Amino acid sequence: MGSTKDLNKPEIFSEALVNATLMQDREKLAAWLAEDENVTEHPFWKWYAYFADRLIDMAPKPEHGFQARPTRTVAAPKIGRNDVCPCQSGKKFKQCHMDKEESVAWKIGSPTPAIRAMAVSKIIQALPISDLDKIPQEKASDVVLTEVATAYHAGGRLDDALLIVKKVLDGDREDPHILWDYWIARYAEWLVEADKASDSEQFLMDEYDAPRKVAAWQVAQKLAAYYVDIGDSENAETWVDTALEGNSENPFNHYLKGLLLHSLENWEEAEAAYAKAKELSANFREEERAYMTPLVEEAIDLVKNRKSLDDESVETETESN
Ligand SMILES: [Zn+2]
Structure with a gap:
């Protein structure tokens, strides 16, 4: 060509x-x-x-x-033998x-x-966000719906984003292209963003009782993040432990443990948990490592200086897997 x-x-x-x-x-x-x-x-x-x-x-x-x-058949142009x-x-x-039709680049x-x-x-x-409103959602796949939800969320249409993600999470979860763990975390966070913290907690509890397409420890991790976030250290401890029992190799579980100990001013143990998170994140895929590393390094910096967590600057968004 x-x-x-x-x-x-x-x-x-x-x-x-x-x-x-x-x-x-x-x-x-x-x-x-x-x-x-x-x-x-x-x-x-x-x-x-x-x-x-x-x-x-x-x-x-x-x-x-x-x-x-x-919707139609498009025929390739005809080529003469001597063209x-x-x-x-x-x-x-x-x-x-002519005789290598299978190998030609124009097919x-x-x-x-x-x-x-x-x-x-x-x-x-x-697409402009107003065009997304015209998408017939009943015809759209879960991949499409989650992309639309992301766009709505970015455009400040939080309630619409939540409605779509709920629909997807309530579905059959057959789509192998959806990171269910990621969407459970997003839904829980977006509920908190929408001032529906108790709905978020209830959603995660229900997920934990009957996890679908995720491991129970992955949901425990979201619960741990939720309780760390709201400063409920008793519940946070329960769920951090549950998440770690389920998967002791996941760096985010150790990071959450670090955050919890940090909030209790348990400096040395917090630092050790962060160090473990950093060590294990080397096994992560590159983009996940790129996400984790600055979070952990910032936390280590604070804990070394015996500074408490600044709620404004510390992220507890979960990005496991
Ligand atoms: Zn040729």
Whole structure:
């Protein structure tokens, strides 16, 4: 193809789907693909037009809850045996790609679920919030719904965000692309943000009694964070212990233990718990480590200086797994 936009790369494919949804314009999209403003003059214009049509057809559509069932059949342009091969080798088609149809780069397959999820996330972030209100939620997958909730939350629409997350958490939790642990934590935190602390506590208690798609210790961790946050050290201790019994290798559990001991001015033990959290976070994935490290280092700094926790500056958001 000679295209500078290589649709075989997942991030390019996903970006192309984003542009297909947002542009909804064959020529603009083709120009983006070809990196050529005068794409209609391009020797391979009909191929770029074909790609653009395919992408627009496959792109996640907000008005359909981001369902991407192609709605029409887009045929590839026909190439004669003696035409120049679209791969831009300069050879005739019959001497180049004609017999290698399976290997040609211009054949565009359906996006994988991961590519689609990446695209949907970017589209939802790019759309104005008023457009998100028009998404038919009954047609939307849990991945779409959680992305919309994130956008509502970021836009200050806390009640709408909570309604959506509740719907997702009350569902069958079959979607393997959802980090249930993460969403349980967010829902509990957002309830507190909405001045519904007792609802948050009740929600976590119910989750703990009947955990679905998460381990009980993961819910115990959220309860520990909740009680540390509100300064209820008795309950915090119970749940920190429960979380640690369930998983003694999770750095966040040790961090929470550190916060609890720190709040009780149990300086040395708090420092030891933080040190353990720091040590174990080396086993975390990079983004989780990047999240944990500054939190733990700040806490260690405070405890070494015998300074108490400043509620304004210390985060207790849970990011386990
Ligand atoms: Zn060729």
